[in-house]
Amino acid sequence: MAGSSKPDWTDLHARFQATLRSRPHLLPPHASLLVAVSGGQDSLCLLKLLLDLQPKWGWQLGVAHCDHQMRSDSAANAQQVSDLAGHWSIQFYQKTANRPLQGESAARSWRYSALIALAEIHGFSRVVTGHTKSDRAETLLHNLIRGSGLDGLAALSWQRPLTETVQLVRPMLEIGRSQTAQFCQQFQLPIWEDPTNQDTRYTRNQIRLHLIPALETINPQVQTHLATTAELLQADVEYLESLASHLYTQVTQPDLPKLNRKLLTDAPLSLQRRVIRQFLLRWLPHAPNFAQVEKVTQLIDAPNRSQTDPFPGGSLAHVQHPWIELKL
Numbered sequence: 126m127a128g129s130s131k132p133d134w135t136d137l138h139a140r141f142q143a144t145l146r147s148r149p150h151l152l153p154p155h156a157s158l159l160v161a162v163s164g165g166q167d168s169l170c171l172l173k174l175l176l177d178l179q180p181k182w183g184w185q186l187g188v189a190h191c192d193h194q195m196r197s198d199s200a201a202n203a204q205q206v207s208d209l210a211g212h213w214s215i216q217f218y219q220k221t222a223n224r225p226l227q228g229e230s231a232a233r234s235w236r237y238s239a240l241i242a243l244a245e246i247h248g249f250s251r252v253v254t255g256h257t258k259s260d261r262a263e264t265l266l267h268n269l270i271r272g273s274g275l276d277g278l279a280a281l282s283w284q285r286p287l288t289e290t291v292q293l294v295r296p297m298l299e300i301g302r303s304q305t306a307q308f309c310q311q312f313q314l315p316i317w318e319d320p321t322n323q324d325t326r327y328t329r330n331q332i333r334l335h336l337i338p339a340l341e342t343i344n345p346q347v348q349t350h351l352a353t354t355a356e357l358l359q360a361d362v363e364y365l366e367s368l369a370s371h372l373y374t375q376v377t378q379p380d381l382p383k384l385n386r387k388l389l390t391d392a393p394l395s396l397q398r399r400v401i402r403q404f405l406l407r408w409l410p411h412a413p414n415f416a417q418v419e420k421v422t423q424l425i426d427a428p429n430r431s432q433t434d435p436f437p438g439g440s441l442a443h444v445q446h447p448w449i450e451l452k453l
């Protein structure tokens with residue numbers, strides 16, 4: 126409307142606000158938000174949405190960019206994000222890896238520790254990422270293919286603690302990638318195209334470029350359905366984990382690497398596995414895999430003095446009835 130200062134909200138602004146209102150713990154008014162911006166379409170869309178809504182919600186905003194030093198254009202990419210933050214008068218923070226990181230997984234774990242460090246140093250209570258409904262659908266499929274079980278299918282939660290004081294928040298899980306692309310085009314946002322996104326040597330890219338389009342020929346709504354499935358499973362996983370945590374406290378003794386199998390024997394297999402997993406996570410130096418959890422679960426009904434093969438690092442579990450003990 127000419128002469129009016131009222132913002133001209135698009136559908137996406139309205140939709141994003143509807144999400145925030147229905148999930149009031151995500152980004153409450155006046156929260157301090159460190160927005161993780163890669164320079165790609167999703168995080169640029171996120172940043173613009175937050176900037177436009179900032180006067181109304183009173184957030185304190187900062188932008189964080191992590192340069193993994195993995196691509197020849199990474200410094201230019203970082204510079205473009207820095208320029209945009211400057212243009213919008215938002216405080217910009219950057220972390221640069223000391224040397225090029227090897228592989229996606231190393232890059233991700235370095236990035237999260239960099240984001241945590243920035244949030245803690247500069248007093249932000251939330252790190253906000255641009256994960257979308259499309260990422261959620263792809264993560265579910267990726268984990269399904271890897272065989273990671275129910276917990277992996279409950280892909281990408283809305284919020285999870287990174288430390289005692291910093292939360293990771295993903296407020297765009299109801300927005301699809303085609304919508305963020307359209308939004309960036311509408312507002313002429315300078316998207317940095319990551320050339321590795323087209324590289325089909327990465328499973329993730331194969332899923333995005335080949336598998337999802339193939340599934341969409343069967344059902345055009347597949348991304349939404351997969352994301353909804355992840356959402357439903359999330360609640361189921363939370364419920365099962367809370368039951369397992371309660372049982373865990375009943376069958377273990379604080380600070381002793383043993384659990385009472387007599388108290389586990391009548392529990393449903395699903396809870397037995399979860400308790401054993403929590404137990405191994407507590408005591409082993411590395412997260413246990415499915416086979417290792419299964420081996421210990423089988424000890425619940427095994428003859429006295431049965432034992433597992435050694436785990437990496439040399440420890441093993443054995444039965445000293447009524448206990449399953451870890452020899453560390």
Ligand SMILES: Nc1ncnc2c1ncn2[C@@H]1O[C@H](COP(=O)(O)OP(=O)(O)OP(=O)(O)O)[C@@H](O)[C@H]1O
Nearest residue numbers: 161162163167168189190191192233253254255256
């Ligand atoms: N280099 C970066 N600097 C800052 N934030 C980033 C960077 N790369 C990714 N992010 C943040 O993470 C979000 C997800 O990015 P992407 O899907 O590429 O990562 P991913 O490795 O699959 O992440 P995750 O393991 O968290 O799913 C982006 O929308 C952005 O908010």
